[in-house]
Amino acid sequence: MLQKIYDWIDDRIDVTPIWRDIADHEVPEHVNPAHHFSAFVYCFGGLTFFVVVIQILSGMFLTMYYVPDIENAWKSVYYLQTEVAHGQIVRGMHHWGASVVIVMLLLHTLRVFFQGAYKKPRELNWMVGVLLFFVMLGLGFTGYLLPWDNKAYFATQVGLEIAEQVPFIGTQLKTLLAGDPSIVGAQTLTRFFAIHVFFLPAALFGLLAAHFILIRRQGISGPL
Amino acid sequence: MHKGKGMKFVGDSRISAERKPNTSKDYSEYPGRTEAFWPNFLLKEWLAGSVFLVGFLSLTLAHPSPLEKMADPTDAAYIPLPDWYFLFLYELLKYEFASGTYIIMGILVLPGLAFGALLLAPFLDKGPGRRPHQRPVAVAMMLLALTSVIWLTYESAANVNWEQRAEANKPVPASNVEIDTEHPGYAIYENSCLSCHGGELEGTAGPSLVGIDYTPEELATIATDGIGSMPPDQFTGSDEELDQLVEFIISVNEEAK
Numbered sequence: 001m002l003q004k005i006y007d008w009i010d011d012r013i014d015v016t017p018i019w020r021d022i023a024d025h026e027v028p029e030h031v032n033p034a035h036h037f038s039a040f041v042y043c044f045g046g047l048t049f050f051v052v053v054i055q056i057l058s059g060m061f062l063t064m065y066y067v068p069d070i071e072n073a074w075k076s077v078y079y080l081q082t083e084v085a086h087g088q089i090v091r092g093m094h095h096w097g098a099s100v101v102i103v104m105l106l107l108h109t110l111r112v113f114f115q116g117a118y119k120k121p122r123e124l125n126w127m128v129g130v131l132l133f134f135v136m137l138g139l140g141f142t143g144y145l146l147p148w149d150n151k152a153y154f155a156t157q158v159g160l161e162i163a164e165q166v167p168f169i170g171t172q173l174k175t176l177l178a179g180d181p182s183i184v185g186a187q188t189l190t191r192f193f194a195i196h197v198f199f200l201p202a203a204l205f206g207l208l209a210a211h212f213i214l215i216r217r218q219g220i221s222g223p224l
Numbered sequence: 225m226h227k228g229k230g231m232k233f234v235g236d237s238r239i240s241a242e243r244k245p246n247t248s249k250d251y252s253e254y255p256g257r258t259e260a261f262w263p264n265f266l267l268k269e270w271l272a273g274s275v276f277l278v279g280f281l282s283l284t285l286a287h288p289s290p291l292e293k294m295a296d297p298t299d300a301a302y303i304p305l306p307d308w309y310f311l312f313l314y315e316l317l318k319y320e321f322a323s324g325t326y327i328i329m330g331i332l333v334l335p336g337l338a339f340g341a342l343l344l345a346p347f348l349d350k351g352p353g354r355r356p357h358q359r360p361v362a363v364a365m366m367l368l369a370l371t372s373v374i375w376l377t378y379e380s381a382a383n384v385n386w387e388q389r390a391e392a393n394k395p396v397p398a399s400n401v402e403i404d405t406e407h408p409g410y411a412i413y414e415n416s417c418l419s420c421h422g423g424e425l426e427g428t429a430g431p432s433l434v435g436i437d438y439t440p441e442e443l444a445t446i447a448t449d450g451i452g453s454m455p456p457d458q459f460t461g462s463d464e465e466l467d468q469l470v471e472f473i474i475s476v477n478e479e480a481k
């Protein structure tokens with residue numbers, strides 16, 4: 001039955017070559033922890049991706065309750081945390097995931113760095129990777145404000161004051177992020193929300209696609 | 225791809241009518257013990273993934289994510305602190321060479337050099353050798369950067385009393401009760417209790433009096449004899465006034481239900 005459905009679809013849109021392109025690639029012996037235990041260092045990239053998926057899914061569920069305005073943001077998070085069934089777990093996954101992803105990212109970067117895996121021909125993928133790191137830090141910075149509690153508010157205020165001290169464009173930069181040259185308030189929260197759930201994830205998906213396509217094109221670096 | 229004469233298509237589309245076999249490649253000719261990602265490797269890898277997930281969920285269950293009081297921009301006493309992975313940048317700004325007149329050092333030059341070098345690492349470390357001992361400069365720079373980041377993070381985190389912070393900033397549910405200041409018991413509350421239990425019974429030095437579970441008699445006893453760290457004789461007045469006070473607290477609790 002499933003085979004029939006597959007054949008019916010394949011007949012019309014020829015999915016087999018696409019699927020084989022995705023599924024067929026080799027896992028060389030030196031990156032396979034089943035053969036060499038020390039190859040677990042090659043898992044950090046995959047684990048980063050795994051946590052990114054957790055972040056996306058838990059974040060999607062969070063937006064079902066979260067309200068991005070200064071009157072209700074904190075209340076909606078408090079409600080989610082105390083009243084909603086499993087709300088605490090979903091928020092917990094997103095909260096701890098944000099830290100775990102930074103740790104995994106760091107381990108992955110160090111693996112690539114100390115193995116010299118960024119050398120020719122993988123320079124571009126390394127730069128894509130560093131940009132991914134910046135995007136993840138940006139997600140952390142903007143997400144920190146969203147619960148609108150004291151630690152969120154005052155940390156963001158400090159962050160924006162630092163941005164303001166950048167020469168020449170400081171004030172414009174702060175206004176761009178905060179929505180106002182001096183107030184950290186309603187505008188700031190909606191801007192950070194938009195950046196956190198639309199702008200940065202869009203950048204993240206684009207960079208991830210580039211990262212993975214490049215890995216597939218070049219193959220994983222050989223043994224040292 | 226197949227080209228040329230004699231190709232058959234599905235209808236008027238460009239889909240080839242010829243079926244391609246949907247089978248994995250054969251990796252037996254590849255060096256070493258190479259195996260297919262799908263399905264061989266993934267069948268093992270999802271197990272490792274599950275272990276990771278279980279560990280992650282245990283962390284989540286054991287430590288509910290923190291939430292402090294709702295943001296209060298007028299709270300001048302609050303000491304701001306970023307999330308842990310920004311602490312090193314925050315700590316850097318406390319050094320004299322990176323703050324005040326040299327703030328540009330702290331916010332642009334040093335982080336810019338470090339992250340710029342990270343971004344351009346493949347072009348700064350161009351030799352063909354990949355092993356760490358073949359590129360001592362790059363490895364030394366990375367170790368230096370790592371140690372600095374760990375040291376700065378440690379310096380910053382070690383000076384924070386995390387328990388005290390969490391205790392002082394516990395979330396308070398928003399009160400939706402309206403305090404009836406006309407109530408005869410309110411004036412008595414204002415005199416005897418408000419300084420510790422707050423204008424809306426939300427609690428300040430003492431705990432909140434909304435959502436408590438005491439009988440009127442127990443409340444009267446607490447008001448005169450104290451309880452826990454609350455000293456006795458907070459209320460000193462006539463029995464009639466005590467009745468009014470208790471009735472006031474009960475009425476707020478009734479309304480909050």
Ligand code: HEM
Pocket residue numbers: 041042043044045046048049052105108109111112117118122125126128129130132133211215219220221
């Ligand atoms: C969301 C972030 C990221 C994800 C999901 C990710 C994922 C991956 C995966 C799955 C691999 C395959 C090999 C492995 O798992 O170790 C890989 C390889 C690679 N990554 Fe990342 N990565 C991320 C961020 C980064 C960062 C921050 C860097 C560097 C600064 C980086 C640089 C590289 C390079 C150069 C390779 C090729 C290494 C080789 O061929 O040995 N990636 N990445």
